[in-house]
Amino acid sequence: MKTAWKVIAAAVVVGGGILAGSLMNLTAEGAGVTNQPGTADDPVVTKSYVDQAIQQAIKGGGTTTTPTTPTNPTTPSTNEGSGSSSDAVSIVDVKPGQILIASAGAEFVVRSGKAVIYSQDSNGVADLTDGKDITNGGAVANNHLLSFPRDGRGIQVQEGNKYNLTVMVRGGYKIQ
Incomplete structure (x- = not known):
């Protein structure tokens, strides 16, 4: 009879350990879902894509308007120049x-x-x-x-x- 109790106790301990481990694993997976690389929230991109995005940002993001420059920068006037687009x-x-x-x-x-x-x-x-x-x-x-x-x-x-x-x-x- 002692052997039966030992087997039952061992089965309960092993089953409890598996259950506790799986619950801890679910918590760990759920905590980092938003920071997983390669998802829609954090996509993996190539170097060429990043270089292209930087070049577009430097060039003004593809906007078609350019800032107006002064007509004669050496002569001060009351309306020497004005900005154009709010993004420029x-x-x-x-x-x-x-x-x-x-x-x-x-x-x-x-x-x-x-x-x-x-x-x-x-x-x-x-x-x-x-x-x-x-x-x-x-x-x-x-x-x-x-x-x-x-x-x-x-x-x-x-x-x-x-x-x-x-x-x-x-x-x-x-x-x-």
């Missing part, structure tokens, strides 16, 4: 004494130079990188994304600085 990025040089005015919804990134905010009212410009508002005359940190919610606000070269600003612009703008 233009590189704009702002000389001391000029103001780069954004259209509503435009985004600027100051790449070089010392810039300050220009605004006709007390409201400022959203610095999306720092998550704060910069008011009129406030300094702009380089490589920060600025969002202009309304027309009439912009940036200019900091007073006393003799170097140009280099600004990446997405959206409409004009130079005054």
Whole structure:
């Protein structure tokens, strides 16, 4: 009789171990389903596809519009240039004494130079990188994304600085 109990106990332990192991395996498989390579959520791609996608992104993603360039970049005017498509990025040089005015919804990134905010009212410009508002005359940190919610606000070269600003612009703008 002792042998029968040993066999039954061994069968219960082995059966319980198999059941517990299969439950743990299901949990492990379910936890990583979204990160499995080769699925629709995480497809495996070839190097040539990635290179082609990068080239399209560099060329503007296949858009047919191109930014408008200034007619005479040496002579400042009130409407020297304007951006075209909201997806196109233009590189704009702002000389001391000029103001780069954004259209509503435009985004600027100051790449070089010392810039300050220009605004006709007390409201400022959203610095999306720092998550704060910069008011009129406030300094702009380089490589920060600025969002202009309304027309009439912009940036200019900091007073006393003799170097140009280099600004990446997405959206409409004009130079005054």
